[in-house]
Amino acid sequence: MARGLFAESGADLELVGVRKEFPGFTAVEQLDLTIAAGTFFALLGPSGCGKTTTLRLVAGLEEPTAGRILIGGADVTDTKPFRRPVNTVFQSYALFPHMSVLENVAFGLRRRGIGDPLGKAHTALQLVELDHLAERKPAQLSGGQQQRVALARAVVNRPALLLLDEPLGALDLKLRRQMQLELKNIQTEVGLTFVHVTHDQEEAMTMADTVAVMNKGRIEQIGAPEELYELPRTSFVANFLGQSNLFAGEVVESGDATIGVQAAGRRILVPTERAQRRSGSVTVGVRPEKLLLLTEEPAATAGINVLGPGRVTDVSFSGVSTQYLVEVPGVGTIIVFAQNLVFGPVVERGAEVWVSWRVEHGFGLSDAPVSSIAQAHEALVGGAEA
Amino acid sequence: MALTAFTGPVVSADASGARRGGRIALLLLLPGIAYLLLFFLAPLVSLVITSLQTPSETVFGQYDFTFNWQNYGEVIGTYSEQILRSFLYALLATVFALLFSYPLAYFIGVVMRRWPLVQSLLLILVVAPFFISFLLRTLAWKQILSDEGPVVSTLKALALLGPQDHITGTPIAVVFGLTYNFIPFMCLPLYTTLERLDMRLIEAGRDLYAGPATTFRTVTLPLSMPGIVSGTLLTFIPAAGDYVNASSQFLGGTSSTMIGNVIQSNFLVQLNYPAAAALSILLMAIILVLVGVYVRRSGTEDLL
Amino acid sequence: MSGNTQAGLVLGQEIGAEELAPAPVRRRAYGFSAGKWLLPVYCTLALAFLLVPIVYTIVFSFNDSVKTNIAWRGFTLDNWLNVCSEPGVCEAFGNSLLIGVTSTTIATVLGTMIALALVRYRFRFRAATNLLLFLPMATPEVVIGAGLAAQFLSAGIAKGLGTIIVAHAMFCLSFVVVTVKARVASLDPALEDAGRDLYGSSSQVFWRITFPLLLPGILAAALLSFSLSFDDFIITYFNSGSVNTFPTFIYTAATRGIPAEANVIASAVFLLAIAIVLIGQLSAQARRKRLAR
Numbered sequence: 001m002a003r004g005l006f007a008e009s010g011a012d013l014e015l016v017g018v019r020k021e022f023p024g025f026t027a028v029e030q031l032d033l034t035i036a037a038g039t040f041f042a043l044l045g046p047s048g049c050g051k052t053t054t055l056r057l058v059a060g061l062e063e064p065t066a067g068r069i070l071i072g073g074a075d076v077t078d079t080k081p082f083r084r085p086v087n088t089v090f091q092s093y094a095l096f097p098h099m100s101v102l103e104n105v106a107f108g109l110r111r112r113g114i115g116d117p118l119g120k121a122h123t124a125l126q127l128v129e130l131d132h133l134a135e136r137k138p139a140q141l142s143g144g145q146q147q148r149v150a151l152a153r154a155v156v157n158r159p160a161l162l163l164l165d166e167p168l169g170a171l172d173l174k175l176r177r178q179m180q181l182e183l184k185n186i187q188t189e190v191g192l193t194f195v196h197v198t199h200d201q202e203e204a205m206t207m208a209d210t211v212a213v214m215n216k217g218r219i220e221q222i223g224a225p226e227e228l229y230e231l232p233r234t235s236f237v238a239n240f241l242g243q244s245n246l247f248a249g250e251v252v253e254s255g256d257a258t259i260g261v262q263a264a265g266r267r268i269l270v271p272t273e274r275a276q277r278r279s280g281s282v283t284v285g286v287r288p289e290k291l292l293l294l295t296e297e298p299a300a301t302a303g304i305n306v307l308g309p310g311r312v313t314d315v316s317f318s319g320v321s322t323q324y325l326v327e328v329p330g331v332g333t334i335i336v337f338a339q340n341l342v343f344g345p346v347v348e349r350g351a352e353v354w355v356s357w358r359v360e361h362g363f364g365l366s367d368a369p370v371s372s373i374a375q376a377h378e379a380l381v382g383g384a385e386a
Numbered sequence: 387m388a389l390t391a392f393t394g395p396v397v398s399a400d401a402s403g404a405r406r407g408g409r410i411a412l413l414l415l416l417p418g419i420a421y422l423l424l425f426f427l428a429p430l431v432s433l434v435i436t437s438l439q440t441p442s443e444t445v446f447g448q449y450d451f452t453f454n455w456q457n458y459g460e461v462i463g464t465y466s467e468q469i470l471r472s473f474l475y476a477l478l479a480t481v482f483a484l485l486f487s488y489p490l491a492y493f494i495g496v497v498m499r500r501w502p503l504v505q506s507l508l509l510i511l512v513v514a515p516f517f518i519s520f521l522l523r524t525l526a527w528k529q530i531l532s533d534e535g536p537v538v539s540t541l542k543a544l545a546l547l548g549p550q551d552h553i554t555g556t557p558i559a560v561v562f563g564l565t566y567n568f569i570p571f572m573c574l575p576l577y578t579t580l581e582r583l584d585m586r587l588i589e590a591g592r593d594l595y596a597g598p599a600t601t602f603r604t605v606t607l608p609l610s611m612p613g614i615v616s617g618t619l620l621t622f623i624p625a626a627g628d629y630v631n632a633s634s635q636f637l638g639g640t641s642s643t644m645i646g647n648v649i650q651s652n653f654l655v656q657l658n659y660p661a662a663a664a665l666s667i668l669l670m671a672i673i674l675v676l677v678g679v680y681v682r683r684s685g686t687e688d689l690l
Numbered sequence: 691m692s693g694n695t696q697a698g699l700v701l702g703q704e705i706g707a708e709e710l711a712p713a714p715v716r717r718r719a720y721g722f723s724a725g726k727w728l729l730p731v732y733c734t735l736a737l738a739f740l741l742v743p744i745v746y747t748i749v750f751s752f753n754d755s756v757k758t759n760i761a762w763r764g765f766t767l768d769n770w771l772n773v774c775s776e777p778g779v780c781e782a783f784g785n786s787l788l789i790g791v792t793s794t795t796i797a798t799v800l801g802t803m804i805a806l807a808l809v810r811y812r813f814r815f816r817a818a819t820n821l822l823l824f825l826p827m828a829t830p831e832v833v834i835g836a837g838l839a840a841q842f843l844s845a846g847i848a849k850g851l852g853t854i855i856v857a858h859a860m861f862c863l864s865f866v867v868v869t870v871k872a873r874v875a876s877l878d879p880a881l882e883d884a885g886r887d888l889y890g891s892s893s894q895v896f897w898r899i900t901f902p903l904l905l906p907g908i909l910a911a912a913l914l915s916f917s918l919s920f921d922d923f924i925i926t927y928f929n930s931g932s933v934n935t936f937p938t939f940i941y942t943a944a945t946r947g948i949p950a951e952a953n954v955i956a957s958a959v960f961l962l963a964i965a966i967v968l969i970g971q972l973s974a975q976a977r978r979k980r981l982a983r
Contacts, residue, residue: 627830
């Protein structure tokens with residue numbers, strides 16, 4: 001990017017076959033990714049999944065072992081960080097402790113020789129409503145204020161791409177909610193491409209247009225938040241984004257509209273278009289809030305899956321809903337979220353129940369590692385006995 | 387300040403910021419390392435070489451390299467008394483300095499924690515002796531402890547000292563001088579660890595039915611081990627090699643000569659370089675072995 | 691004084707505040723009233739003891755002495771007003787300053803470079819480098835002094851100011867490395883990343899971010915190095931030849947009696963050093979207060 005010029009608008013980011021190895025381990029296995037200009041993109045994953053490394057690769061703070069990185073169509077793989085039209089809001093904010101807030105914000109502008117750095121810095125500070133603290137040192141600000149200064153320091157450079165490395169991690173819950181909204185507003189206002197790294201699924205889902213779920217150096221699934229939630233493609237996504245009930249079995253019938261999976265002596269139907277695999281051993285699942293608890297065995301109805309009878313082993317109240325754990329012989333523990341429409345639980349512990357859900361709510365996963373799914377399920381329901 | 391050197395935070399080799407950058411690292415390291423190799427390691431080697439020389443048969447005052455291992459046997463035979471005395475004095479001084487300093491460091495580092503300003507002012511008083519010339523403060527003690535000085539006359543008046551007794555020139559004065567001169571070296575590392583001591587651990591000890599004595603023995607003392615280890619090392623090593631306190635112009639006498647005095651007089655007065663070199667190598671070897679064993683046994687290897 | 695008393699002191703305060711202390715702990719509480727004043731009294735006496743030779747030295751800088759400065763003969767300011775009247779004192783002092791400044795500069799530059807490399811980069815021979823840095827601190831000064839002297843002797847280099855500076859820079863180097871290393875390690879690497887991210891080139895990042903942030907550590911290391919050099923006697927004496935530094939001047943003068951002017955210089959240096967440290971502490975305190983606001 002030419003010295004003294006701002007980016008006109010956000011730019012596309014393209015990663016082609018990017019791989020990063022550190023001595024002893026591989027942080028990023030293989031990454032192919034295109035992020036359209038002007039989007040708010042979230043990279044979501046557990047710690048150690050390679051998401052921060054990916055961000056550092058884009059910023060130029062690390063060099064990829066293999067692959068290319070393109071920003072706005074231009075190959076920047078070998079470009080030094082200070083020549084890339086990219087700025088980062090660091091996890092620890094990384095505000096320079098020996099400079100005032102104003103000088104921190106003006107730092108990038110001065111380095112690039114842009115005219116009126118202080119005036120532009122003041123404008124950026126007004127954007128985050130901190131102009132009155134411009135003369136303070138970073139150590140004299142609260143965590144939320146520091147976060148906003150870090151944001152202003154990055155945004156003031158009008159980068160084509162703004163990278164956010166878990167910038168809200170250090171804030172308490174209430175402040176975090178507030179900052180999430182503020183970030184989203186700023187993004188809409190300045191129209192940049194945001195790439196946000198986080199391990200907080202709720203944060204990713206509320207803020208981003210597109211979410212990529214990352215695990216062990218690979219991207220498991222990319223899509224709009226609701227799409228990822230409603231139609232997870234792997235057991236990792238199904239369990240990392242919210243909770244899921246997963247059932248393993250053999251495909252016994254395969255039609256145009258649905259496939260039938262034999263599990264625990266019952267047949268579970270899943271829409272064909274929502275199943276990634278349509279033959280052999282598969283794993284199918286359904287979200288806990290899609291389930292209905294029944295105290296009597298329902299009559300067989302088309303378009304409804306039923307499992308049971310089972311026994312309620314645990315009831316826990318969580319405000320808006322109640323979580324039930326139902327032990328169904330041959331299937332394992334099933335989680336059910338029921339909205340609290342009436343006072344008190346609908347059923348007591350020990351009650352005999354059936355669970356049912358509409359066929360179109362089910363999904364079929366692309367991976368079928370039965371044992372690991374069982375383990376994940378086990379871990380999820382807190383080892384409530386298999 | 388001065389001795390936080392030994393007690394600064396332990397820097398892990400794999401600090402998260404570590405990068406690989408062979409060339410820059412080499413450029414940064416090379417001048418300093420070359421300097422140390424040239425002016426620390428090479429002198430040690432030349433000391434080893436010197437220690438194996440014999441006097442030249444043709445030119446007086448000249449020495450030839452002959453692999454003369456007997457030099458070591460000779461100096462051990464001649465100076466075993468001074469060698470043993472050095473380590474005994476250094477040990478005594480270390481123990482006394484530790485006993486003197488621990489309560490002081492505890493007071494400043496733990497009791498005074500609520501008043502940081504007082505804490506730092508007291509600390510300045512502890513290190514104050516650093517700032518006055520080492521030789522002059524030792525000479526000051528010589529005058530104070532001299533036969534005409536106030537201490538001797540008081541002790542004589544109290545009949546604790548006979549009319550013919552002295553303090554200066556005796557081993558007591560030498561150990562006293564060593565102790566005094568190295569107290570700041572002991573105090574600072576002790577202070578640094580005690581100042582960081584988490585009081586909640588002591589409360590936990592109390593909570594778990596340990597009385598003050600037991601809590602001190604089982605919680606406070608083990609946790610201050612890093613400070614004790616660096617303090618004792620910082621005292622013991624220079625004390626063992628010191629020759630100012632034991633020199634007869636200062637606090638010592640003929641019956642309290644230490645290995646440092648012997649090395650100094652062999653090297654600078656008698657010009658018997660091989661003997662001085664052999665003694666130096668011997669001193670260093672003994673100290674390294676002692677330090678190695680001590681550090682290993684006290685389980686604080688990461689201090690190095 | 692036993693350690694138990696001190697532990698008792700602190701615990702005593704805690705227990706006093708704790709109304710519902712369990713019986714076994716409470717029973718021990720009777721001893722604490724003694725412990726409460728025992729430790730402060732001991733510390734007052736201990737600090738007074740530490741200051742005895744300092745006070746002695748300062749007082750005798752005002753002694754109206756003739757030739758030797760042993761017996762008190764009366765108060766005078768002459769020594770302070772005519773420090774340089776005593777032959778050799780001021781020359782030795784000047785030499786010490788020159789040696790201190792030069793060797794500190796060398797040690798600080800080399801040591802800071804090593805510290806940066808040690809914290810920031812992974813390289814082979816790291817353990818060997820650490821050992822090479824530790825050994826000079828674990829070697830008695832006589833050995834270092836004799837070793838250097840032996841080397842200068844065999845290389846045929848005449849002893850003088852140059853050999854003293856070389857020697858001082860050598861033993862100060864390790865102390866500089868340890869001091870600066872701690873500072874580098876406490877520096878968040880993200881700050882430099884941020885500098886690079888904000889369009890700073892490598893040299894801009896170093897001079898505008900890394901260096902200013904390391905400066906307090908580097909200054910502390912330089913002060914430590916200077917005071918080590920200024921007060922060093924043992925290594926200096928082996929390598930000084932005919933040049934006198936302030937400590938070697940005192941050592942040689944000790945046989946015939948120390949001139950009061952030496953006390954003047956030592957006292958002045960002492961007061962100056964204490965003043966520097968005091969100002970440093972007080973301004974740090976003020977800064978902490980301001981930040982806590």
